[in-house]
Amino acid sequence: MFKQIQNWFDERIGLTKVIEEFNGERIPRRGGWAYTLGSLLAFLFTVQVVTGIFLLFYYVPYFPIARNATYFLKHHVVFGNILLGIHLWGAFTMIFVILIHMARVYFSGAYKKPREMQWIAGMVLFSVVVVLGLTGYMLVGNENSWWTINVLTNVASHTPFIGGFIREIARGGTETSVLTMQHIFAVHVWLLPIVVIMFIPIHLFLIRKTGHQGMALEYKNSKISEDDEKRWLKPDGTVPFFPDQFYKDMIVSLVVFAVIYILAVYVGAPIGPMYRPLALNFAPEADWYFLANEEILKYFPGHGLIIFSTFLIPSIGFGILFLLPFIDRTKERSPFKRPAATVLGILFLLLLVYLTLIGGEPKAPATV
C-alpha cells in the first residue's frame, strides 16, 4: 500500500529522489554535535510560529486591553499558560541559541570564503529575531511594554536626520497610541516572521551550495596545505545528513524543548501589572538580551554625546558584525592559528556578559 503511494508520486514528480537528495547531503563527521545548532534554531522557530498562531486566537492588540487578553490567555484558557510559556521561553532560548550559533561560526572561521553570503543571511535572521523579541515584549501590553515602546522609539529618534520621522512612523503619531500597538502587532505577527521564513531557506540553500566548510578539526589529516582553499572542500570523513546528523539534531531539539517546556509549566510567562501612566514609583526593565544595550545608554551624557549611545555604538558594532567576512579575509580557520580573532571574540563575549550583568542590577532609586 505504502509502496503504491510512493510509486504514484515517483511516476509524476520523482518525490523519492528529491527527498533522497535533500537527506543524503554529506556532513563532516567529527563536529556533529556542534552542527546541530542551526537545525535547533529552525525547530525553535517552528515552535514559535505554531504557538504564536494559536496565541492569536485570544490576543487583542489594543493598549489597555492587550494585557488583559494576555492575562485571560494565561489564567482562563485551558493550558494557555503552557502555550504562552512556550512562546516566551522559546523566544528567550532562540535568542540565546543564536548567540551560541554565531559564536561557534565565528570561532571556527566558518564565515570565510565561500560562505560570506551565508553569514550575512544569518545576520539578517539574527537582527530580525532580536526585533521580534523586542516587539513581542511590547505586545504583552503591561507596564514594561508601555515604557519599552516609549524608550525604544525615543532611542530611534536620535538617528541623524530621519530620527524624528522614524519615531513618528513607528508610533503612528507623536504619541504612543492605539496605532502604535497596531503597528507593532503587524510587524511582530506578519512582517518579520515572513522575513525569517524567507531567509531560512536562503541560509540553508547557501550552506548546501557552498558544500562542506566545517571546523578546522575536520581537516586534520588533509594533505593539502592550509593556504589552499581546496583543503576546505575535503573533510577527513563525512556522514549522510539523514539519519546520522538528523539523529543528533533530534536529540538536541528534544533536550532543549524539554527545558523550554519545564520552564513554561513551572515558571511560566510573567504578565506583570497593567499599564499605569500615572505611577510614580515604577522602574521599567528591559529583557535580558537588551540589557547590554541598556547599560550603554547610561553613559555619554549631554546633548552632543547622546548619539554615541543611541546610534553610533550600536550601529557601528552591528555593521562590523554584519561585514565580518569582508573585514577578516584570512584563510586560516583553526581558532588556535588565528589568535587575534579568537582573543577579540572572547573579549567581546566577556564585555557582553559584563554589560548584561551590570545592566541587570536592580535599580532602587529610593536608596540613591
Place this chain on the structure above:
Amino acid sequence: MAKSSEESPSRRTFMMVVIGLISTVIGIALAVPILGAVLNPLFRKRDIVWTKLGKISDLNLKPLTPKFVPVYFRVKEGWSVNTLPRQVVVVKQVNGDLLFFSNQCTHLGCPLHWIAARQKFLCPCHGGMFNATGQVVGGPPPRPLYQWVHKFGKDKDTVYIQNKFKDNPKDRGI
C-alpha cells in the same frame, strides 16, 4: 510567428526591456499606497487640547517641593478618542513663580521619581538626575525637563494645560 529570443538577439533585448518595465510599473503602483499607509502619521495633524489642571491654591505648594498632579487629556488618536493620563509636576520657585514640568525624563522618556531626601528627580532607567527647577544635575539627559504649555484662567488661580511641551523643536511625544 514571432521569433524566439534564441533566434534574434534584438527580440531578446526587447523582451527583457518589457519584463523590466512591467515589473517597475507594478512595483511603483503597489509602492504608492503602501508608502501612503506607512508614512501617513507624518501627514496627520496632532490633536491639541486644553485641559483643566485645577486651582493652584488647592495644591498647598511649598517652595521647591514638587507636587505631582494628574491631568486627563481627551485626545483623538488614529480612529479613536482616548484618555491620556499624564503627570504634571508643579514646582513653586523661591520667588513664587510656578513651573509645570512633565515627569518624563528628557533622555529617553522614562517616568521620573522624586527623591525627597536628595531633593532630586531620578530616572530609574539610565540614572538621569534633575533638581527641583528641572536642570540636569547628573546622568545622560541632554536637556532640562520639558515644561507643559499652560495658561491661567480669569481668576488667575485655575490652570489649564495643553498636551504639548514648550521649547520642543523635535516635537517629542508625551
